[in-house]
Amino acid sequence: MISRKNFLKFTALGGLLPAKNWSSSLSPSSGGPEPNRPLVISTWNHGIPANEAAWDVLAKEGGALDAVEAGVRIPEADPDVRTVGYGGYPDRDGFVTLDACIMDEREQCGSVAALQHIKHPISVARKVKEESPHVMLVGEGALQFAVEQGFEKEDLLTEASRKDWKAWKEDADYRPEINIENHDTIGMLALDSRGNLSGACTTSGAAWKMHGRVGDSPLIGAGLFVDNEVGAAAATGLGEEVIRTCGSHLVVEQMRRGDHPETACRKAVRRIVEKNESVKDIQVGFIAVDKQGRFGGYSIQKGFSFAVCEAGRNRLVDAPYWD
Template identity: 65%
Template sequence: MKINTKHYYVSLFLILTAFGCKTNEKEGETAVIKEEKEIKKSVKPIVISTWNHGVAANDEAWKILSKGGNALDAVEQGVRVTEADPKNQSVGIGGFPDREGNVTLDACIMDHNSNCGAVSFLQHIKHPISVARKVMEETPHVMLTGQGALQFALDQGFEKENLLTPETKKAYEEWLQKSNYKPVINIENHDTISMLALDEDGNISGACTTSGAAWKMHGRVGDSPIIGAGLFLDNEVGAAAATGLGEAVIRTAGSAMVVELMRQGKSPAEACKEIVERIYNKHKNHKDMEYLQVGFIALNKNGEYGGYSLRSGFNYAVNDIEKGNRLEDAPFKMAWEN
């Protein structure tokens, strides 16, 4: 049977195209070039958290992740280390108080099933992140606030204690002499702790906890307890978390937008950079701009991570099986000099 060569090659081309291959026909010969798709090796487990205090927090989270534990337990236990450190004056016990001398705390937590819990304007409880997890697991709600959050925490067995340390009390008394509200950028290189983790099962969880802006108005709540602002994740895509001036993050739904950009194919680093630049463009003529600092961290399902900040000085801690626990400086849009 005589074969029609032209028809043969056309048929072969269609078959190969259907299977994702490329063809190159030259002088009656068909060379089949298989389309190579880059397969990225998944790095897991991995944990990433904001600022230099994230190193100690990562160590605690790694104790769980390295033994096959789940990401939710890891992020909760990790940030509890920072909450319990009185030397850290932006999270938990020893956090700077508001204008009335009260330490008020915000926190949220989210798991791979999109379950989430949060507390805001919580006083007298050292570990708001654990109260937030209880809100997630024991109530039909996402957020409890103020006196209601405190009463819930006490009902759940948390102990009431004084969170104002002698050091922060002294700092408050000194602040009262001028009563000037002007957040200082990066002076002590800490603000909030946000943590994201990917466990061996490929599931992501995140946590965020803070005492908020020093000398804030009584009742002020920032981005840290707000799902979609201070923290957001989609287990099919990845997770993101924020640090810095919460008002700017809230105005742009920062963390949710970072995740959506990763869904569209951007890397964690690219997504963080784009949202920081968006924040800059929306705030460059804003009254907050003179003291505005915002940073994001992000982690995707492959264990790829990244971070970016508006001004210099932001760093984050990363711990994985390949390189261990280390601190990395985030790229930034603007230099900052104290």
Template identity: 60%
Template structure:
């Protein structure tokens, strides 16, 4: 009788444990209805509204079973070359000295990385970053050295300060009030991550940084592990917003490591944002003045996005089409 009671007790406890475990997995998964083993590929994610045309270029590569690395480079080159986009590449707002300085990085499925920072006069810093990755023994080139390298690679030196951006800068000089707005109006980045048909991940990130920043300022965008990180065994993440806050927590590396620990891309993005919020409060800073957003993608093609406050959107292109989505946020 005692053995029977012990058996029933043990069985009941095990059943509860299994049920709780299943409940926890369901709660932490954004794809509970997706059949086990299903991988959504190809898929590409990118930050902000200019992610829509960027995704179109990336999808041209992905739909033909191209490499994710080629897709993300092709994708982010679109806003880099658009003079109407005021926070990336050609047409980007200058620093307080009137100089357009660009930052970019790229990472492939083999953990090859390349980066440029404070690069002037070159319209497509992402392609220079890829050349650093593929043609030098280094990871990052900056300033004059990055420009010299780009010119040696055959890139054309151009004036990137458009008439509109110059006019705005001269108006800003009247008061020189440096208070970046929290969303895309003043500063931002295109970050792009992709999973190709072969199941490989890559990412790219490029920006002109905060408008009217101090000359020489570099944010998170060209820093592997901060603005971008890819681990082909686990997933990829990229960030946007106030770069100083992302650097403070090595944001994208954190998101990927949280996915390694078993969190869904959505939960990983939320945890990274929560850490920034916690540190902001410790430092007695006003959270309303800060925006940071993350997007993440795992090897199953599951994705997530989260930010501090309302206003961050991102584009997703997969078999369902190319859609602009609003990220969930902390400050309600």
């Protein structure tokens, strides 16, 4: 449960908009904040190369939707990123199953879950949005749809992940790490030069999960939510906790009430903390951006980082956290 110390600290600070992570300047003509755009923000260290690909789109005045798809495809194809796409850790039965979703400025969205044999689930999710009457396809149906759309089947289990899986089976002890060792997601949010928002989220899920387990990453409102009038948010960490609180939707709704993105993320973290007797072994992190291009992140535990690219400068930020 939330401690009295943290409750008092949160109550005292909750109404303040934090000065850090402010990245907007004053417009000489209006005297008001000038939107900080384009901008891209993504979770974890692998957000740095992902942001570079997204920025290539944004810098040419491309749309936010194209940017986030291009961005997250980078870790999806990187076998050294062991929690996303190709080379991701398998489930406890040895199958690499992928989840992803994408959402644009018109709140049109597509999603796939428990998808096997396709390296870029984010692109399949976009096809679900654009080429099907549905929002979400799963399992064999998602694979069938992907093949029909021209995606090639391939073996996603690399030798390195196979070796780690076999080593894990010796004890078969399911204890998810709480930070980068098993953070299982890249979430990316972009604000383009026209002021439109989009987001993407893609993952191979928690290592050694039960076959068929789906976390928050492909669920609109949990792992990702975009409202083009307000802002966008994405989540990473223990998906079950994000699902229980509809975490990303909660963050966006807090921004709708006027909260700075970091404050909104902190309030979503607080909701999770309040719902658990202890969060010692739980990590969840949120990132958010609003229509003005203000951004922020917040996590339960120390160790969550996010990457931000604005004005061509790409950098990693250590998120503030609950203590």
